[in-house]
Amino acid sequence: MKIQSVSYAAVSLLLVSSTLLAGCSSGTGATGDKSSGYPQKDVEYVVPFAPGGSSDLIARAVAKVSKKYLKVNTTVLNLPGGSTSIGLSKVINSAADGYTIGTFNNSGVQSPLTIDTPYVYYDVMTPIAQVAESPYVLVVKADAPWADLKAFAADIKARPNKLTTGAASAGGGTHFPLEALALGLGSDIRTVIFDGGSPAITALLGGNVDASVQAPADVKSLVEAGTLKAIATFGHKRMSDPVFADVPTAAEQGFEVYSMLWQGVAGPAKMDPAAVAVLDEYIKKATQDESVVKAVSGAGLGIAYLDSAQFGEKWASEAVYYKKLFASLGDRLKK
């Protein structure tokens, strides 16, 4: 039986395309000339976070249009916990046939470099496509004495280890930017680690910390209301959202610090390239679908489609950037 199905697969592979070099899994168990057609059944989409977060909202919006663009249903499975290791491990340990995919975000590159993770995710997973991204922003209370990042940086330099910042998690995109800034200034800042963006904002509003790096969605209404002010974004260019459009990037203000939050889709190692191509095409169409665009902006990000190859290059280049950055920060991220 096994030999038979493998031979079916081999024949059909030859027939369909000479570019399919990697796998013969697409034909296993299927019959006749249907064997090459991916997808044949529903796709499972693992979200390594609890329901309700931005990752979950985006994944569900993308999954919802899969009947339209992928011709099969995609079901979302939330496997939260272990700083994404539980959900990502499930994807990594699944068959590389394209029927199990998962959300992959910036922490997939950062966390293997800062905490003990079971896999180096960006090395062992197959990039499929990026969906959305957004820079992190630096916020302070509206009545704080710093008008911009330059003033804040001058104060960090003048008063080493006196200013405090609240981060949403240890070692992540809300933690390292100000530590990197302080390092560049030859000074020091005290980072208070909270579990999530909201507790850090609460502490900022209550005057328990002086500043906080946040996902723009989490502080948008408070910036709009004039309770908080954004004094820098950590992107490569300014944001298009009108609330943050006038906020200069850190680089504009003379500090080369970048911290982006991005999200896409990835699969297990050595995925069938045909399935990757089909999934990539589906994500591309999904990112142009009005309902997905709305969900992504609702979650506080902007659509930023990258194809499989570009997404893979991004993982590699960010890994190099963060490796260097975290090495220079050393113990600063572990205090």
Added chain:
Amino acid sequence: MDFSNLVLGFTAILTVPNLVASLAGVMLGNLAGVLPGLGISGTVAVLLPVSYGMEPLTALILISGVFAGASYGGAITSILVNIPGEATSIVTTFDGHPLAKAGRAGLAIGTAATASFVGGTIGLIGLTFFAPVLSQAALAFGPPEYLAVTALGLVLLANISGGSRLHGYIMLIGGVLLGTVGLDAVFGTTRLTFGSTHLLDGINFIIVVMGVFGITELLLTLCTPGGDQPTGKFSLRGLFPARNQIRPVAAAMGRGGLIGFALGLIPGPSSTISTFASYEVEKKLSKDPDRFGKGALEGIASPEASNNSSFYSQLIPLLSLGIPFSASIALLMSAFIIHGIRPGPQLVVQQPVIFWGLIASLYLGNVILFVLNVPLAGMWASVLRIRFDMLMPVITIITFTGAYALNNSVFDLRVMVVFGVVGLIAKYANYDMTAFVVGLFLGPFFEKSLVQSMVMFDGNMGALLGSRPISTTLFIVMVIVIVAGVVRPLVPQKVKEIVE
């Protein structure tokens, strides 16, 4: 007081879809509360995609109804089978289950439902009239204050269920230690995981609770020949408390409602803390504290009222600041965001219809839940008339399904069974697992706020005490409690009599 806003809200919700959404939301929430494990997050995750096509207000009424309903339903399994479906209904097992064993489950459930209504009403009134003022007060609560609250909580609650003080503290410390398992939130290092990915996130609190209360109870039933099927007839009269109990129970509901409302404003899992705190308060106020743990109605009334009240006060920071103070409220916030509504200081100004419509729907939901739950008390109570050898397998299946549904994890089921056995051993050894659960719950928050406070004050405890009056006061209370606990047994009986 200005009622025009509320009138605006009620006008907005008087449409067929909104009324249906309110009814459906609270009923589904109620059911989610009844089924252990299948909590708010699972239900909301299913409903969120369904709500995409709805009007924003209708969707919010539906989703927030789930929250209101769940805080009613959580008490049912706590009382009937000693399995708390949510962390907030752990305390309800203390007196609820003994009552059920005595054949008065209907009374316990009826009391819980009434208390939920009273607490909910207190919370809603606070939410309606004091939201903006209170949200500012809530911000005064930073890591140093949280540190003091959790420290005081650990000291006070070690002995929550009575019995030996020494045993209580041993179990409490055990719980705190177990709470350190997993990825440390501050330093990013793994602790006591032995290389297991499943342990990275620590031991799931609610799974342990389902183990040490639910599975232990099932095992105890197995180990008791003949079982302890409650006896006695069920009558409508049995649903109501004796006349002389009404006043103290009503007072307990009022106190619980106020405690829940005040504590709900504190960032963090304050709903659960408020149920423990209100139970402790009732015990301390009671002339006859020995009744607690054996079926005291105040022990159900006060925590259930505080649980419901705290839900509404938790909405205050969400609606007026746009910040969810707890994980479950964060889920509610995502329902807002999906529908393009960003809760925050601007919400009431820019979208008064949504803001007041939501609040009006919560009043409506609270009444619907009360009307639904009081008659249902008798029905739920009669579940226990089913023969235990038939009922227990069903409960076992529901418990396991619920525990699995929590994180889709088989590992969690193993943890639950292990702690069921641990709970059984502890029971026979006369150690009480409640203190263990308290330690497991408060320990991680204590540790986190300790590290955060130390970073804030650069390791200087003196500076913290000097500049934080709230936490200093709480620490002084804690020291007094400890000193009193040590000194009191040393004072000779004679002196005590003279002093009194």
